[in-house]
Amino acid sequence: MQTVKMVITGPFSAGKTEFIQSVSEIDVVATERKISSDAERVKEDTTVAMDFGRITVDDDLVLYLFGTPGQRRFDFMWEILSEGMLGFVVLVDSVRPETFREARHILEVFSSYASTPYVIAANKQDLPDAWSPEDVRIALKIDRDVKVLGCVARDKETVKNVLLELLYSILENMQAEEE
Amino acid sequence: MALKGRLQDFSTTQLLNLVNMARKTGKLSLNDQTDQGAMLHFKDGRLIHATNNADEGHLAAMLYKVGKLTEDQVNVIKKQYNGSSDRVMGKYLMDARLVSRADIVQGVKDYMLNIVYDLFTWNDGTFLFEQDILPAKDRITVPLNLDNVILEGSRRIQEAVVLQDELPDLSTIALKITDKPLRDVKLTQDDWRVISHIHPRNSVKQIAQNNNMDEFQIRKIVYGMLQAGIVELIRPEGLQQKRAKPPVSRRGKKMAAQSPAEKRSVVTKLIDRIKRI
Structure with a gap:
């Protein structure tokens, strides 16, 4: 059986766990802990190791979704998770611009691990103060040839759209490499 | 002295x-x-x-x-x-x-x-x-x-004596994640490190090497996950192929590597599947 892997990364509290939960066919295995730092107390729990979701395609093919830990002190996991990935999604919290610098840093780090395609998902588009995907693109200095997509991690359809756009980019990348 | x-x-x-x-x-x-x-x-x-x-x-x-x-x-x-x-x-x-x-x-x-x-x-x-x-x-x-x-x-x-009995030569076994519902399973960081390297081609020994773990550590983690039903033991893919395959021909070697068309087919299958979620 062939297994393929995609990584869902992004700053603390960007919505990575919810994103994977929306499309995984198994209960997402997450290692959550109570937040201990006051500075990061914007939610009760955080993922300290990683999330893990699965989508079975057929008897011969399975897609695994790995979510990275949100807090910087667990970034030693990033390189491990990035090994052999088909592509990755950088999830951005569109209502917390103070996390954009961190998102940019994460993007640079993951791009350095592997030259696989990626997309940016501007999450929490359902909230009134959300920055638009285009504004997120500018804030993060994302090239025009990289897709920046709006999404709501709890909404399956928008999550599917992000994954599909990533897969289209992967396909285009494969075709370009062949030419 | x-x-x-x-x-x-x-x-x-x-x-x-x-x-x-x-x-x-x-x-x-x-x-x-x-x-x-x-x-x-x-x-x-x-x-x-x-x-x-x-x-x-x-x-x-x-x-x-x-x-x-x-x-x-x-x-x-x-x-x-x-x-x-x-x-x-x-x-x-x-x-x-x-x-x-x-x-x-x-x-x-x-x-x-x-x-x-x-x-x-x-x-x-x-x-x-x-x-x-x-x-x-x-x-x-x-x-x-x-x-x-x-x-x-x-x-x-x-423990080492028990683990040695339970898990044979680590280079001849690989791991597969089971279908068991994983609700409320609490895993340590080391467990996750092992899980992230699970692949039919990776023997348990390779997983240990990739994670800088010694034999005792990896045996303990794998044994724990086996007991919890999170993983099961399989033979590494490469090992099976090595035993099953006749002497390698040039053509056989070429077939083993995935062609661009096969890679595209995998991505296309993924697209179709996600559309159906």
Whole structure:
């Protein structure tokens, strides 16, 4: 059986766990802990190791979704998770611009691990103060040839759209490499 | 006077007991049959420093081994501080806010314990204890009471026997994640490190190597996950192919690698599947 892997990364509290939960066919295995730092107390729990979701395609093919830990002190996991990935999604919290610098840093780090395609998902588009995907693109200095997509991690359809756009980019990348 | 002998005659547990009871100060060197070696330093019956000949032995390498630094960070530090004392390196690491003082102490402690616990499983080899030899002054030492080390080491010997029986040769088994619902499963960081490397082509031995884990650690983690029903044992894909395949032809080799068309087909299948979610 062939297994393929995609990584869902992004700053603390960007919505990575919810994103994977929306499309995984198994209960997402997450290692959550109570937040201990006051500075990061914007939610009760955080993922300290990683999330893990699965989508079975057929008897011969399975897609695994790995979510990275949100807090910087667990970034030693990033390189491990990035090994052999088909592509990755950088999830951005569109209502917390103070996390954009961190998102940019994460993007640079993951791009350095592997030259696989990626997309940016501007999450929490359902909230009134959300920055638009285009504004997120500018804030993060994302090239025009990289897709920046709006999404709501709890909404399956928008999550599917992000994954599909990533897969289209992967396909285009494969075709370009062949030419 | 130096004490020397063979581990099959005087075990690691007995050696540490001796050092502990006699409150010895000195250096204990151990070598197994494969030329794997370790050096332990003691002061007044307490373990203060440990190294092995497989690692580089400087502070950054120790902290990498126990997960406090990344490989990239170690490479940068090595370039700048190669040949410097551990104290100088430690100061740099703290000034650069890569680790705290507590991280260094805990990291050195964990590193020492990993080495010592591994020694409990050595059944064969030689030892030499040289009185009053201390580690070089530039080394960072952390004193550890041997009572607890001996207790934990002895427990590990018993576990190692069970684990050896439960899991055969690690290079001939791979892991597969089961379909069991994983609700409320609590996994440690080390469990996750193992899970992230699970692939039909990766033997358990390769997973251990990728994660810098020793045989005891990986056996313990895999055994725990087997008991919880999270994973099951399979034969590594490469191994099956090696046994099943007739002598390799050039054409066969070509078929083994996925062609661009096959790769595209995988992505297309994924697209179709996600559309149907």
